[in-house]
Amino acid sequence: MRLSELKPGAIARIVAISSTGSFKKRLQEMGALPGEIIRVEKTAPLGDPIEITIKGYSLSLRKSEAEAIVVEVLK
Amino acid sequence: MKEIKVAVVGNPNTGKSTLINAIAKAKLQVGNWPGVTVEKKEAHLKSGDFTLVFVDLPGAYSLSPFSLEEKITRDYLFMEKPDVILCVVDSTNLERNLYFVVQLMELEIPLVLALNIFDEAKKLGYKIDLSLLEKLLGVRAIPTVAIREEGLEDLKKAIIEVYLEKRVPHKLSYGEDLEEILEMVRFQLLTLNPEVEVSKLSKGVLLKLLEGDQELFFKLNLRYHLDEIRKYLEHIERVHGEDIETYLTDMRYGLATGVVKRVLDKPEIRKITLTERIDHLFLNRYLGIPIFLLMMWLLFKIAFDIANPYVDFVDETINGPVMKWARVGLEFLGSPEWFSSLLLDGVIGGVGIVVSFFPVIGMIMFLVTLLESSGYMARAAFLMDRVMRSFGVQGKSFIPMLLGFGCNVPSVYATRVLEQEKERKLTMFLVPFMSCGARLPVYVVFISVFFPKASGTILFFLYALGIVVAILVGIVFHRVMYRGASSPFIMELPPYRLPTLRDLRVHTWIKLRHFVIKAGTWILAINLVIWILLNLPWKPEKPEESYLGKFGALISPVFKPLGFGDWASAASLLAGSLAKEVVVSTMAQIYGSETESQEEKTLNIKEDLKEIALNFLKKTKEALNNLSSTFGIATLTPKEPEEVKSLLPRLKNHFTPLSALSFMVFVLLYWPCFVYGIATKAEIGTFRLYLQAILLHTLVAYAFSLLIYQIGRFIM
Structure with a gap:
């Protein structure tokens, strides 16, 4: 499953980042590494971007970018 | 020491x-x-x-x-x-x-x-x-x-x-395999660069080479064997099943997490933070956008309604008492007339322009810093990204664009909140389409003569047209010039924090200083050029004979298809590049309707100073009034400029309602004023963006005015 498909409140574990280059690197440097557990907090009022909690802080990213994060849903 | x-x-x-x-x-x-x-x-x-x-x-x-x-x-x-x-x-x-x-x-x-x-x-x-x-x-x-x-x-x-x-941090181990590779890379670099000391080749430098940061190596002027490096990278990928970047990020995060686990004792049950509570409201599905709009209304109102009376104060002080003192002083020294005019209109007038931007830039930078350091700016970006993205910028661009309705110049400074260079430039480029306060007097004069019954509709049409054009230009630029290259939006939503007064003061002051130093001299220079165009050859009998008039006459045929092909309109538009409200006063001057009021030239500095102080108090009262009395925004409330009352009846001889509309649309969209241009130069280091803006905006203005005039003529 992709992170972009999750609803607010969902908790998931990152399986892989399916992207390349500096974008992938930055995602990883912000903490989006395989094995990391994240929580989807909110969707913006207009439907995009989304807010997630990762490594104890809040990160916002667009759905098109969240699509690059492959996750496995825990809850 | x-x-x-x-x-x-x-x-x-x-x-x-x-x-x-x-x-x-x-x-x-x-x-x-x-x-x-x-x-x-x-x-x-x-x-x-x-x-x-x-x-x-x-x-x-x-x-x-x-x-x-x-x-x-x-x-x-x-x-x-x-x-x-x-x-x-x-x-x-x-x-x-x-x-x-x-x-x-x-x-x-x-x-x-x-x-x-x-x-x-x-x-x-x-x-x-x-x-x-x-x-x-x-x-x-x-x-x-x-x-x-x-x-x-x-x-x-x-x-x-x-x-x-000389306490150097511990050298954390990155695993036997990688450490061995690093040793080999070090050896390679030392062999290829015999002049380099071992101490310069820190682990960080070696890792940068493995990460493929060739730009840095070029800057460091270090030679290396790419083939050999590639071999190491392949080795890592084969053995660890990950590319080097993932492997390194994993390794570094692993070390960081390991340390945190040992030094940090966190309570099991996490308290709900204040930030989460605030965001529950501010980013709420239904309330988030209304609250945001309310905040933006407040931002705009506080910025311009407070700052504008002080802008007037600066303007009145410099053009009143200061000018008078200088004039008296010059007369006392027996300076020739042309020199007095140059000094008074060219130099002091130019200083006046620079200083009159202080209140508005200061106020806006104060508020933008407040938004940024409190953490709300990131929320604004979160809320507005969906809308702003469609024309190639991101959520944070909303704020500079909004401020553009007050004045485009501080907007240029407000684009500093955008991290990506490309988005910043595009936002700067689109800002002038937001109809700023200086364009309002032009609309007011024309509307009161030609559309007294439909004033609201016409004003709304003009503002809306500016926004629509900005969106269209944004989309075209996004699609054509930077196709597909939308920069990612990986943004931290930091906890809300109270900024300190010192921070707000320091940051506001830094931007003001930057404006004075970087933009001040340019503004002075260009003001002088305009003075020359208006006044040379010395003392033109009629305005047509000045360089500006001649130039206006030269280019006026270009505007014929738009409905205003006379030299006076052309010259007014040219002068309007100084600041758009100048269009009206130039027109008034040209149509000879202005009666030069003879000022008394007695020098009473004490009396003048008292007057300045009283005026300051008056403006402060006005600012407070603006803030409290109405829900509307005083800055955007049309007021008829005093000095051009006598211009009104004459306009009917030169314009029809249709050509007046076409003229207003042209003023809305054409050539952003030169202070804006200088601000962009000060911010990004070149005049290129301004030149592009002059060209493109004027072209767009021409196209829209042409469309309106010709379609209008066809219908009638």
């Missing part, structure tokens, strides 16, 4: 700026990084036998740069070799901050950590074992609370201590 060069670094939103402002106090020196317009702050402080030179580097999440600012930080750390690195760490977010610290340790430079926001971490129930942290990393770690100036003395002591001891 020995100097210690201290590079101050840290993740964004760690309070680094507050810390450096608190350390530097009045000693803060501000400049720019060479070649770019990213702020550079420095402070020289004496401490015991040493002078500590703090150099504030832009906030960064990593030494693999993603933005221009992060590039500056990387370059400085790798190339300038500071004596000590001071890293500001958010104590409430240790893990991600330590990821950056691990990268700094690779540089093998003495390192001090300021564990900032330590009070909040305590409140959250975090217990951080400082001495264990210091032992594990081989650094000094000092708890600080920058907003209350706590821990600053300890910080300075620690900096001197690690400097004297």
Whole structure:
């Protein structure tokens, strides 16, 4: 499953980042590494971007970018 | 006295700026990084036998740069070799901050950590074992609370201590395999670059080569064998099943997480933070956008309704008493008339323009800094991104664009909130389509003559047209010029924090100073050029005979298809590049309707000063009135300019309603004023953007006016 498909409140574990280059690197440097557990907090009022909690802080990213994060849903 | 060069670094939103402002106090020196317009702050402080030179580097999440600012930080750390690195760490977010610290340790430079926001971490129930942290990393770690100036003395002591001891952080092990490869890379570099000392080849430098940061190696002027490096990379991928970047990020985060697990004792049950509560409301599905719009209305109202009376005050003071004193002084000295005119209109008038921007730029930079340092700016971006993205910019662009309705010049400065260069330039480029306050007098004059019954409709049409054109141009630019290259939007939503007054003051002052230094001289120069165009050949009998008039006559046929092909309109439009409201006053001048009021020339400085003071009080009252009396925005309330009353009846001889509409649309869209242009030059370093804007905006204006005039004629 992709992170972009999750609803607010969902908790998931990152399986892989399916992207390349500096974008992938930055995602990883912000903490989006395989094995990391994240929580989807909110969707913006207009439907995009989304807010997630990762490594104890809040990160916002667009759905098109969240699509690059492959996750496995825990809850 | 020995100097210690201290590079101050840290993740964004760690309070680094507050810390450096608190350390530097009045000693803060501000400049720019060479070649770019990213702020550079420095402070020289004496401490015991040493002078500590703090150099504030832009906030960064990593030494693999993603933005221009992060590039500056990387370059400085790798190339300038500071004596000590001071890293500001958010104590409430240790893990991600330590990821950056691990990268700094690779540089093998003495390192001090300021564990900032330590009070909040305590409140959250975090217990951080400082001495264990210091032992594990081989650094000094000092708890600080920058907003209350706590821990600053300890910080300075620690900096001197690690400097004297030459205490380099521990070399953390990155695994046998990688360490071996690093040794081989070091050997290769030493062989290929015999002139380089071993100490220059820190682990950080070696890792940069493996990460493929060729730009940095070019800057460091180091030779290497790409083929051999590739072999190592393949080896890593084969053995560990990951590419080098993932492998390294994993490794560094692993180290950071490991340290955090040992030094941080977090309570099991997490309290719901204030930030979460606020966001529950501010980012609410239904209320988020209305609250945002309300905030923006407040922002706009406070900025312009308070600042504008003071703009008038500055204007009236300089054009009134100051001009008078100068005139009397010049007469006393027996200066020739042309010189007096040059000095009064050209120079003092130019200074007047610069100074009159103070209140509005100051006010807006104050409010924008408040939005940014409180954390709301990131929320604004979160809320508006969906809308703004469709025309190639991102959520944060909304605020500079909105401010554009008041004045385009501070908007240019407000684009500083955008990290990506491309989005910043595009936002700057689109801002002039927002109809600024200076265009309002032009509309008012024409509307009151030609459309007195439909004034609201026409005004609304003009403002809306500006927005529509901005969206269209944005989409075209986005699609054609920067196709597909939408920069990612990976943005931290930092906790809400109260900014300190000192921070607000310092940042507002920095921008004002920047405007005066970078833009002031240009504004003076161009004002002089305009004076020359208007007044030469000396004392034109009729306005047609000035250079401006002649030039106006020359280009006027171009405007014929738009419905206003006379030389007076053309000359007014040319003069309008000074500031758009000048269109009206030039027209008034040309149609000869202005009666020069003879001012009394008795010099009574005491009386004048009293008048200035009284006027200041009056304007302050006006500002307070604006703020409290109406829900509407005074700045955007049409008022008829006094000096052009006599112009009104004459306009009917030169315009029809249709050509008046076409003229207003042209004024809305054409040639952004030169102060805007100078502001863009001051911010991005070249006039290119302004030249492009002049060209494109004028073209767009021409097209729309043509469309309106010709379609209108066809219908009638």
